[in-house]
Amino acid sequence: MMKTGTMRAFLILCLILVALAGAGCSSLGVQPWERDLLSAPGMQLQPDPVVTALDDHIYFSKEASTGGLGGAGGGCGCN
Amino acid sequence: MPGSRTLFPRAGLSAVLAVAVLIAAVLAAAAVAAETFPAPPASIPAERFDLGAYSGKVVLMDFWASWCKPCRKSMPWLRTMQETFGGQGLVVVAVNLDKDPGKATAMMQELGTDVVIVTDPGGILAEAYKLEAIPSTFIYDRQGKLVSSHKGFDPDEAETRATELGTLVAGEGK
Amino acid sequence: MKAALASACGLLGIAGQPAEATEVRTAILGYSEQDRVQAFEAVIDATHEFGGGKIGNLHVVYDALSGASPSGAVPSQALQSFTRPSGNGVYTTAPGETPLDDTFRDTRMAVSGSLTLPLDRVTGLTAGLYGSGEHDYSSLGANLALTRDFNRRNTTVSLRAGYFDDTINPEGGRPAPFGVMLDQALSPRLDGDGSKQTLDLSLGLTQVIDRRTLVGLNYVFSEVDGYQTDPYKLVSVVDPVSGEPLDHLYESRPDARVKHALLAKLVRQVGAHNLHLSYRYFTDDWGVRSQTVDLRFRWNAGPALYVQPRLRYYHQGEADFYRRFLVEGAAMPDHASADYRLGAMDDYTPGLEVGITRDNGHLITLRAEYYLQTGESHPAGAIGQLADQDLFPTVKAVIVQVGYAVGL
Numbered sequence: 001m002m003k004t005g006t007m008r009a010f011l012i013l014c015l016i017l018v019a020l021a022g023a024g025c026s027s028l029g030v031q032p033w034e035r036d037l038l039s040a041p042g043m044q045l046q047p048d049p050v051v052t053a054l055d056d057h058i059y060f061s062k063e064a065s066t067g068g069l070g071g072a073g074g075g076c077g078c079n
Numbered sequence: 080m081p082g083s084r085t086l087f088p089r090a091g092l093s094a095v096l097a098v099a100v101l102i103a104a105v106l107a108a109a110a111v112a113a114e115t116f117p118a119p120p121a122s123i124p125a126e127r128f129d130l131g132a133y134s135g136k137v138v139l140m141d142f143w144a145s146w147c148k149p150c151r152k153s154m155p156w157l158r159t160m161q162e163t164f165g166g167q168g169l170v171v172v173a174v175n176l177d178k179d180p181g182k183a184t185a186m187m188q189e190l191g192t193d194v195v196i197v198t199d200p201g202g203i204l205a206e207a208y209k210l211e212a213i214p215s216t217f218i219y220d221r222q223g224k225l226v227s228s229h230k231g232f233d234p235d236e237a238e239t240r241a242t243e244l245g246t247l248v249a250g251e252g253k
Numbered sequence: 254m255k256a257a258l259a260s261a262c263g264l265l266g267i268a269g270q271p272a273e274a275t276e277v278r279t280a281i282l283g284y285s286e287q288d289r290v291q292a293f294e295a296v297i298d299a300t301h302e303f304g305g306g307k308i309g310n311l312h313v314v315y316d317a318l319s320g321a322s323p324s325g326a327v328p329s330q331a332l333q334s335f336t337r338p339s340g341n342g343v344y345t346t347a348p349g350e351t352p353l354d355d356t357f358r359d360t361r362m363a364v365s366g367s368l369t370l371p372l373d374r375v376t377g378l379t380a381g382l383y384g385s386g387e388h389d390y391s392s393l394g395a396n397l398a399l400t401r402d403f404n405r406r407n408t409t410v411s412l413r414a415g416y417f418d419d420t421i422n423p424e425g426g427r428p429a430p431f432g433v434m435l436d437q438a439l440s441p442r443l444d445g446d447g448s449k450q451t452l453d454l455s456l457g458l459t460q461v462i463d464r465r466t467l468v469g470l471n472y473v474f475s476e477v478d479g480y481q482t483d484p485y486k487l488v489s490v491v492d493p494v495s496g497e498p499l500d501h502l503y504e505s506r507p508d509a510r511v512k513h514a515l516l517a518k519l520v521r522q523v524g525a526h527n528l529h530l531s532y533r534y535f536t537d538d539w540g541v542r543s544q545t546v547d548l549r550f551r552w553n554a555g556p557a558l559y560v561q562p563r564l565r566y567y568h569q570g571e572a573d574f575y576r577r578f579l580v581e582g583a584a585m586p587d588h589a590s591a592d593y594r595l596g597a598m599d600d601y602t603p604g605l606e607v608g609i610t611r612d613n614g615h616l617i618t619l620r621a622e623y624y625l626q627t628g629e630s631h632p633a634g635a636i637g638q639l640a641d642q643d644l645f646p647t648v649k650a651v652i653v654q655v656g657y658a659v660g661l
Contacts, residue, residue: 028404028407028408028460028461028462028463029404029405029407029408029460029461029462029463030407030461030463030464031202031205031206031210031405032205032210032211032212032213032405032406033142033144033176033202033205033210033213034202034464035146035213035461035464036144036146036177036178036464037464037465037522038461038464038467039146039147039148040146040527041661042526042527042551042553042559043467043520043522043527044520045459045467045469045518045520047529047551048278048618048656049278049298050278050279050280050296050298050656050658051280051606051618051620051654051656053296053298053312053314054280054282054294054296054654057294057314057316058284058624058652059567062594062600062624062626062648063543063567063569063594063598063600064537064539064541064543064569064572064594064595065514065533065535065541065543065545065567065569066473066475066512066514066535067455067471067473067475067512067514067516067533067535068471068473068514068516068533101607101619211405212374212406230374231374233304233305233306234304235304235305
């Protein structure tokens with residue numbers, strides 16, 4: 001199972017990010033009626049989930065790194 | 080023998096060239112077509128909007144924008160509410176929040192001519208109402224008192240909300 | 254897996270078009286490495302909004318691989334003959350050529366589905382299932398995600414967990430670690446199928462900075478336990494003077510791996526166009542460290558056309574147990590792999606994507622990219638004839654994709 005040190009580090013990171021989210025970032029952002037530009041497809045973090053999935057699959061198969069914005073990679077016996 | 084069949088024989092450069100030609104053709108076509116917006120229907124600018132002008136009527140005030148997907152679903156519902164209850168004293172006020180109201184023309188036309196359209200590109204009314212979501216709906220009774228507010232638009236709730244509105248309009252008839 | 258909430262704003266369509274409740278995206282992709290692997294993939298992704306803000310997603314992928322990829326053995330000045338992993342038959346490699354093995358050619362199907370439920374106006378819960386199968390590999394997985402918006406949706410925090418259980422039953426069975434590849438016979442085998450379990454945990458933060466700027470931060474932790482050796486890959490044992498391969502051994506990787514990835518992304522509106530810049534740092538306890546930079550500039554030429562050049566750069570440091578070859582007489586390490594994908598490399602992907610929106614709102618996307626993988630062709634320590642061989646030939650691949658989406 002997960003090593004204790006790593007689990008602790010992960011939980012601390014969780015707490016930091018949640019704290020940041022709740023308090024530290026409250027001054028940043030826009031009003032709900034100012035999201036015109038942000039709602040466009042070109043401004044999404046993942047504009048095209050199909051392109052992202054296909055790309056992830058190629059790079060997971062040809063390189064040793066995993067993990068992207070979409071998180072978890074699936075299993076495959078890709079060579 | 081290890082296979083050396085290729086799906087794309089030395090296609091690297093050819094693929095790039097093909098895409099480049101395609102882009103050139105499409106850009107040429109796009110350059111010819113110009114983007115125009117039709118003139119928007121009659122509307123009241125936000126600075127000149129006065130809720131008091133509708134005293135004696137039930138007012139359904141809805142804040143929306145063209146870039147908002149649930150708003151697009153709500154247009155037919157707003158029109159239906161106006162057509163159904165307009166005769167009994169309902170006024171639907173649709174406040175458009177597009178920074179360029181020209182982009183919302185098609186949706187404004189969907190609302191029909193009886194819905195009152197307000198343009199608020201500067202967000203004056205939005206700010207005053209401290210909106211937390213788009214769309215947001217506020218319902219006022221005939222005395223001008225706020226009786227309910229609603230965030231978002233869910234087609235599943237449309238009928239329930241219509242019934243509630245009908246009750247409000249009928250109950251206050253004199 | 255979508256965690257966007259349907260009942261209040263986020264997504265755009267063309268102004269004035271009726272909003273559809275179902276989005277379907279399809280694509281076919283061709284991947285072709287010069288003289289090596291070719292792959293064909295077809296994808297269908299469908300997302301449907303049910304009432305009450307519930308969203309369902311179905312994702313189906315079919316892929317077919319063919320061609321050959323490096324087995325990990327070193328090139329020689331003489332003709333080499335290798336036994337297929339199944340034990341039946343041999344394949345030969347010409348002098349000076351990189352030994353390539355085509356055993357893995359295969360077709361694969363993967364299906365995943367998810368359902369997102371809004372817990373309240375700003376919170377969503379997503380549950381998903383995953384399954385994939387090919388002739389020598391199958392995987393089953395489940396995942397859960399919780400997303401919450403803060404600060405009038407300017408801040409989004411997401412927590413995701415995924416678990417996968419994979420079964421590997423290679424052709425000819427699994428070779429014993431460092432088993433010697435025998436001439437037209439099976440080297441010693443391990444019993445039964447291999448299995449591995451993966452646990453993924455990720456934490457994401459998205460923050461709207463201003464009307465034109467969005468940033469995202471994501472941390473992914475992954476723990477993999479079980480059989481992670483590639484049953485078809487070899488490591489050559491070479492003569493300490495001539496550098497000629499004397500034996501080829503089946504590789505051996507550790508059965509535990511802990512990975513960390515930190516990804517930062519910036520999306521920025523520049524005039525009428527969009528800039529996407531992402532950076533990922535990856536590290537694991539196999540000693541692999543990598544950095545990825547991906548830059549895209551979406552040039553919007555009106556509401557119905559965009560042209561998007563893209564450049565991806567990837568740098569990877571080799572795994573601790575990566576050995577391009579072993580030397581006869583030297584002490585055997587606990588683990589060793591000559592799989593170039595665990596070696597040091599610099600990869601470049603320049604590309605171009607074009608998106609055309611038809612009058613009916615359907616979107617056509619065309620993408621063409623060139624993927625270059627470069628590594629140490631002449632590492633220090635290349636003994637004898639190996640110094641004259643290219644120990645990491647540059648991999649050159651062309652990627653072409655055509656996509657069609659409706660209901661956006």
